[in-house]
Amino acid sequence: MSETEGGRLRVFLVDDHAMFRAGVRAELGAHVDVIGEAGTVPEAISKIAAGEPDVVLLDVHMPEGGGRAVLDAMRRSHPQVRFLALSVSDAAEDVIGLIRAGARGYVTKTISPDELAAAIKRVADGDAVFSPRLAGFVLDAFASRPDVPVADPELDQLTNREREVLRLLARGYAYKEIAKELYISIKTVETHVSNVLRKLQMSNRYELSRWAADRRLV
């Protein structure tokens, strides 16, 4: 299903649980090429640099700095490699930390194989992937509060349309259904979500920097 530039997507797995890697490899085999896997942060950094995959599936929680350390090491040297964070935890502090470090999306490990393949495809195309809970968190973090001054409206506020899209995402709508509901094209929905991702990464809103700084990922 996921064919770009005539070839299958090249995916790399980073997770410290070998059993989980094996499971994902088996599930994704039909959709993408899994070109390699790594169980530690240093191993991941060297293998990703060597293999140059399209998408890296990145576990949040690992020893030696977790997914965050891999992202920090790779973002500058390999900007073409896209990262999709994968975690058992839905906790906002984990998610926001990775997104702000440069991941283009976030899914939980309970995601179905088909949905995971679709998410990988979406990230490879340069779009963003939001789980319903991440959408809810973003709505919460960007809620207009009278006591918080807005430093940069372009980055620190969501447009009404973006808010609507996020609400529908949080309600469990797929992109196609959101497009239908709002009478816009799927491409427009994707643009809105990508814009939200950019704001999420760049904004200096207190709620975001607090989450990102609060907890060093382990």
Added chain:
Amino acid sequence: MTIGVPDRGGVITTAVTPPTRRLVRPRDHRIIAGVAAGLAEHLGVPLLAVRIALVVLLGFSGLGLLLYAAFWAVLPQQVPTGTAPARRDVAMLLPFAAIGLGVVLLQALVFKNSVAGTVGWLIAVVAVGAGIIWHQSDPSRRGQWAGNLPQTPWLAAVVAESDRRFFLFRFVGGGVLVATGIIGVVSLYAPGGSLSAVFNGVIFALVGLLGVGVVAAPLIYRMFNQLRAEREGRIREQERAEVAAMIHDQVLHTLALIQRNSADIKEVQRLARGQERSLRNWLYKPTASPTERFAAALEQAAAEVEDTYAISVETVVVGDTECDERVAALVAAAREALVNAARHAGVQTVSLYAEVEADELSVFVRDRGAGFDIKGVEESRHGVRGSIIGRMKRHGGKAEIRSTPGEGTEVRLMLPTTRESMTAGKESAR
């Protein structure tokens, strides 16, 4: 497996004392440390009389102060009862201070400030200083010191890490008092009593103190580190015991159940899901009471439906608010919608989304299941009509149900929260 019993670090369980009248320092009625109150209670004389007697005794070479310090040092504090002790009234100290000053002045006039009297005063100062160093602490802490360093509880008292600021205050204050007293005594008995002799005395005293410090420093340092290590170890042990207890009570239990029910996939999923939820709560969430907070109430409702029907409810709540009767009705309606989805949609996952806005609470329950024809169902099914639509109407809100056979169902519940939005909502409902 064995589970470590959490160490109740440092709490000394006092044996129940027989109801004999023991001389203690009561926690209420006290101005300074409760010595006078304790004496009065024990002797059965008026509190005021004891206080005045102590103040008057000040005149006799500071005997009152000496006695007070001695009692303070010796008497245990009353074991705390449930009720909080009355705050000490510092202003009450004033009249007694005035009386004391008067007595001292009178004595100075009458006895022409004898040397013996001054020595008595200085000894009293020394006694109070020492008393402060040793006995400001409450008995439970002293017990802890003794427990930490059985041979040298006094050292533990000096280096006890708890409550540093208090410790510093106690130590410096007491030290200054003791030093003043010693220097005073030395200067009084110094031959000639000249100022330079006093100065020399002070220098020697300082050198002596320094020497003691040099000798004792490594020991104190070692004790200090030992105490800290012990404290850290105890905290770690306590945490380990807590984790072990949680794993034993929940995770091992669930794993055993899963092994027993391994043939029943639905049951296994239900168990795994429930365990996952409780672990998540344990790891990430501050617990809020479902009877007080909207988000917690919704999450509890979702958890109940998950447990009962072995589905997973993807819950997202944005914002939070207090729970009242109307909010509880909204949660109940949402729960009913979840139950309907679980029973009739035939899917594994249901989405629950709730948002708290300035003037409205909204809840959306969505599934991608079988769906149904609303016109055909609304008349016959009590769940939808009574528990969802009717309940929302009764509480000033509204419910909308959108369903397409084969594509799924979405229930939208809206509850206005402000007066203006309530009336507006009613008009638009009409």
